[in-house]
Amino acid sequence: MxxxxxxxxxxxxxxxxxxxxxxxxxxxxxxxxxxxxxxxxxxxxxxxxxxxxxxxxxxxxxxxxxxxxxxxxxxxxxxxxxxxxxxxxxxxxxxxxxxxxxxxxxxxxxxxxxxxxxxxxxxxxxxxxxxxxxxxxxxxxxxxxxxxxxxxxxxxxxxxxxxxxxxxxxxxxxxxxxxxxxxxxxxxxxxxxxxxxxxxxxxxxxxxxxxxxxxxxxxxxxxxxxxxxxxxxFVADFIGDANLVDALVVEEREERALVRVGGLDLDLPRRGATRGPVKLAVRPEAILLAGAKPARPAIAARIAKAAYLGKHLEYTVESPLGELFVIDRVKNEPLVAGADVWLGFADRDVTIVPL
Known part of the structure; x- marks a missing residue:
């Protein structure tokens, strides 16, 4: 030994x-x-x-x-x-x-x-x-x-x-x-x-x-x-292929923050951020797509590319937040390129990145 x-x-x-x-x-x-x-x-x-x-x-x-x-x-x-x-x-x-x-x-x-x-x-x-x-x-x-x-x-x-x-x-x-x-x-x-x-x-x-x-x-x-x-x-992007999007801290709530992104309000860990512009790291799995407008607020977007990879679907989505990379492991009915969609965010894997 x-x-x-x-x-x-x-x-x-x-x-x-x-x-x-x-x-x-x-x-x-x-x-x-x-x-x-x-x-x-x-x-x-x-x-x-x-x-x-x-x-x-x-x-x-x-x-x-x-x-x-x-x-x-x-x-x-x-x-x-x-x-x-x-x-x-x-x-x-x-x-x-x-x-x-x-x-x-x-x-x-x-x-x-x-x-x-x-x-x-x-x-x-x-x-x-x-x-x-x-x-x-x-x-x-x-x-x-x-x-x-x-x-x-x-x-x-x-x-x-x-x-x-x-x-x-x-x-x-x-x-x-x-x-x-x-x-x-x-x-x-x-x-x-x-x-x-x-x-x-x-x-x-x-x-x-x-x-x-x-x-x-x-x-x-x-x-x-x-x-x-x-x-x-750099770390957010290198580990986990995060989408980096612009957002705004509109309210500091001690350890948490109210963050506005594309017209949606999210309650997130503050991570030292103060009121004003921030970047969010959004994991590809944290973006939720729907073919029909959901009951809760959502962002209008469009599928630019769609790929079927067996265990999951991958999409490139054009949105007001920029081009987003999305992974759908739930395997809802596949969406096709050119389709209009609505997007929202999951409760996890959306993170404020200190600037």
Missing amino acids: MKSGPASVEFRSVTKRYGAVTSVDDVSFTIAPGTLVTLLGPSGCGKTTTLRLIAGLEIASEGRILIGGKDVTFLSAADRDVSMVFQSYALFPHMSVLENVAYGPTVQGMPKAKAHALAMEKLALVGLAGLERRAPSELSGGQQQRVAVARALVLEPQVLLFDEPLSNLDAKLRRRVREDIRELQLKLNLTVAYVTHDQEEALAVSDRIIVMSNARIAQSGTPHELYEEPASL
């Missing part, structure tokens, strides 16, 4: 520069031992550089990095008790699955028989017992991913790192493998830092999420906190 148990990871004002380009800018966070924390954000936001800084594949220009309370800022990758699962898996094609997994301990000087026994133990752990003699090319994408995980686990690291681990898999397999990774992390009590640009993936596997934008942390918190209480328009 783990040599010394899972470790915390701490960044203290870490900056990474490449010449004039700042890739990570004054970033501070802590990953608690035995938790899975996802670094989430669009391409170029600094998340992969942050992961490489934990791994020791990059060295910080400023600040301090601690693993298990030990300052590792200037230690090389080889001297850190960390393993990384790369996006490409980086398996050796000429070696069997067993040889791939046993490679790390063998290189570190472990006797071959012991390294193979340890490799077999980790292959069983990831559900690949019986496939140890195969070549990587004889495995499916999901199985190759598991070999890469077993190879990282065999070193029994204090911290396990994943760089976009599901990007080479098809949609159905992605869900299964992300569940496997989460299950393994919980079962083995591993500290995991996980990089992705896929917000659904991040919401599904994480204890906490660190959302990055332009080399800085935009917000960090639990999946629930980030989805329900985005701290900025």
